[in-house]
Amino acid sequence: MNAGTPIVAAEALTKRFAESVAVDGLTFSVDRGEIFGLVGPDGAGKTTTMRMLAGVLPPDAGSIVVDSVDVVADPEGAKQHISYMPQRFGLYEDLTVDENIRFYADLFEVPSALREERATRLLAASGMSQFRARLAGQLSGGMKQKLGLTCALVHTPQVLLLDEPTTGVDPVSRRDFWRILYGLREEGVTILISTAYLDEAERCNRLALLYGGRVLYCDTPVALKRHMPGALIVITSSAGRDARAAIARLAGVSNVVLVGDGVHAVVDDSRLRIPELRQALEGVNVPFANIAVGEPSIEDVFMALLDDPEAPR
Amino acid sequence: MRWRRLKAIAVKEVLQIWRDPRSLMIALLLPFTQMFLLGYGVNLDLKHLPVCTFDREGSQLSQALFKHFQASQYFTIARNVTSYAELTAAIDDATCGFAIVVPPDFSERLNDTGSAPVQAILDASDDNTANLALGYATAVVAGYSADVQLHWFDRQGRPLQQIEPMTVQSRVWFNEDLESRNFIIPGLVAVIMALVGAQLTSLTISRERERGTMELLVSTPVKPVELMFGKLAPYLVLGWLDAAFCLVIAALWFAVPFRGTLVALFLTTTLFLVAVLSIGYLLSVLIRSQVGASQIALVVTMLPTVLLSGYVFPIDQMPTVVQDITYLLYSRYYVTILKAVFLKGSGILELMTPILFLAVYASAVMILAARSFRKRLD
Numbered sequence: 001m002n003a004g005t006p007i008v009a010a011e012a013l014t015k016r017f018a019e020s021v022a023v024d025g026l027t028f029s030v031d032r033g034e035i036f037g038l039v040g041p042d043g044a045g046k047t048t049t050m051r052m053l054a055g056v057l058p059p060d061a062g063s064i065v066v067d068s069v070d071v072v073a074d075p076e077g078a079k080q081h082i083s084y085m086p087q088r089f090g091l092y093e094d095l096t097v098d099e100n101i102r103f104y105a106d107l108f109e110v111p112s113a114l115r116e117e118r119a120t121r122l123l124a125a126s127g128m129s130q131f132r133a134r135l136a137g138q139l140s141g142g143m144k145q146k147l148g149l150t151c152a153l154v155h156t157p158q159v160l161l162l163d164e165p166t167t168g169v170d171p172v173s174r175r176d177f178w179r180i181l182y183g184l185r186e187e188g189v190t191i192l193i194s195t196a197y198l199d200e201a202e203r204c205n206r207l208a209l210l211y212g213g214r215v216l217y218c219d220t221p222v223a224l225k226r227h228m229p230g231a232l233i234v235i236t237s238s239a240g241r242d243a244r245a246a247i248a249r250l251a252g253v254s255n256v257v258l259v260g261d262g263v264h265a266v267v268d269d270s271r272l273r274i275p276e277l278r279q280a281l282e283g284v285n286v287p288f289a290n291i292a293v294g295e296p297s298i299e300d301v302f303m304a305l306l307d308d309p310e311a312p313r
Numbered sequence: 314m315r316w317r318r319l320k321a322i323a324v325k326e327v328l329q330i331w332r333d334p335r336s337l338m339i340a341l342l343l344p345f346t347q348m349f350l351l352g353y354g355v356n357l358d359l360k361h362l363p364v365c366t367f368d369r370e371g372s373q374l375s376q377a378l379f380k381h382f383q384a385s386q387y388f389t390i391a392r393n394v395t396s397y398a399e400l401t402a403a404i405d406d407a408t409c410g411f412a413i414v415v416p417p418d419f420s421e422r423l424n425d426t427g428s429a430p431v432q433a434i435l436d437a438s439d440d441n442t443a444n445l446a447l448g449y450a451t452a453v454v455a456g457y458s459a460d461v462q463l464h465w466f467d468r469q470g471r472p473l474q475q476i477e478p479m480t481v482q483s484r485v486w487f488n489e490d491l492e493s494r495n496f497i498i499p500g501l502v503a504v505i506m507a508l509v510g511a512q513l514t515s516l517t518i519s520r521e522r523e524r525g526t527m528e529l530l531v532s533t534p535v536k537p538v539e540l541m542f543g544k545l546a547p548y549l550v551l552g553w554l555d556a557a558f559c560l561v562i563a564a565l566w567f568a569v570p571f572r573g574t575l576v577a578l579f580l581t582t583t584l585f586l587v588a589v590l591s592i593g594y595l596l597s598v599l600i601r602s603q604v605g606a607s608q609i610a611l612v613v614t615m616l617p618t619v620l621l622s623g624y625v626f627p628i629d630q631m632p633t634v635v636q637d638i639t640y641l642l643y644s645r646y647y648v649t650i651l652k653a654v655f656l657k658g659s660g661i662l663e664l665m666t667p668i669l670f671l672a673v674y675a676s677a678v679m680i681l682a683a684r685s686f687r688k689r690l691d
Binding site for chain 1: 315317318320321324325328329332333524525526527528529530531532533534535536688689690691
């Protein structure tokens, strides 16, 4: 197989519902073996996009190709190559962990020896080996998601579609979850994950920032940060609230947010604005330890891009 | 179609049925209770109707008349009253549904003219019972008249063989005792199977939708036919169990004569079950909510089966238009078949026409159901 052609390619995808356009001319492509993130706030069109990619929702316009199969024309053919994990827990709560795994393995016609080997390994990796006889409905939120992932993985998919898999999941389970995803990437599985958590976005190889059903930017996390208009200023201060109040209305300053040890702000020109900020803080006697240009997080970039009138809409 | 996927769906469904006491209750308890409730409840026979007598004469002849009533299996003399007021009160409080009044000049008129009227007073608030009672009473009185006439001729010294009245010797086929129960109970099995069958499958698809398991299910390679057969199979087994239940109760408990073969019964019952289960499944595909699907299933199975299948109300007494409509109803054929298998002992060959109709019906509904199911979220 040619490593140069993308394994997932969506072009000009559009989906309208009765009164709104959920996805509006979405275009992106995913390379084999990468973890690709669809990132955006609620209502950005992440779930609708995932459903169309999974072949369970026909788009109104546009094309999708997954592993050389045209998903719009032949959704059933594509389903052999895809594993989809919906946002809402989709397994049977009145079946046990083992019964659920077996059910999905059978639907994908996985040989039973292979299923057993894989289930044992996946459940061990997520610390669920002792819960195999437990009803799925009696699992915690994090465990349910790990079971969902296990079911999605019993049949070695080429492409794994995960729709907000870590929403409502505790930090420990979330870390387990990502460890499994990294392991899968090593095995060559391509993973598309949607998330509203911007800290998770940094773990992806590449990201598409979604807003209003469109892709704002699509690039690696590092490259995306270069798109950030202006610069991120980190002010270390013990009086964060006062600091924020002092600088929020200054010219050229935007997106002033309170963080653990002070304030983050975005400025149009750091060389020009840092002295002004310093002056403003000293003017009202707000104590601060340091003021400098910082490394923006994806969250900072996203917020700045949403406010940037020159960003593509 | 892959056997393995079909089996996976069936096994999953069995586990869910097993763990959901609600559907097991519908499947096992409902037929049992309905069979007894309706088996005893629906009865068109009149037996031992309580009768009041008002003997205004008190003669041998009048007492002989009452003995005829007492001897009949249709009537039981509940009370002898002595005034019209008492008689009215007895009918009002339903002590008796029927009263016979013998006039004071009964013997006299009978001896003089050879005929005398008696009065019958009926509680016709239930007109069906009143009609039956009047019919039977007329027969009892006619029997009595014949007796009296014979005695009269006897006393006149005429030879009896000359006046032997013409008699009809009737012989009833298939339901020799004219028990309405023998006629109703086989049809009742159809009513119960229609009710239970469609109720069970009407929940299967809508439940996946309501519990949010549909999205994942349609993202797998499972085919609509595999899903349908996988979901219908466990319910067919449950249906067989139910049918066996009901048929055994019919034959052993209610002692309806069973003259047919088990092969004919099994084949036709299976066809009927497949039709009914598929209707429930189709509704489940078309209607999104579990409650909605089960309500509509009730309306499209139970109601027409009770009213139009000929289970209690004979089809040939319906208006022609309604008779034509009954041909569209699958349960009509099964009721016909059941009555024929039970009472006439008909075999598969004699029943070929209704069997073919049932088979066509069942296949049509299944094809429709499989085609209506779309593997997508809309």
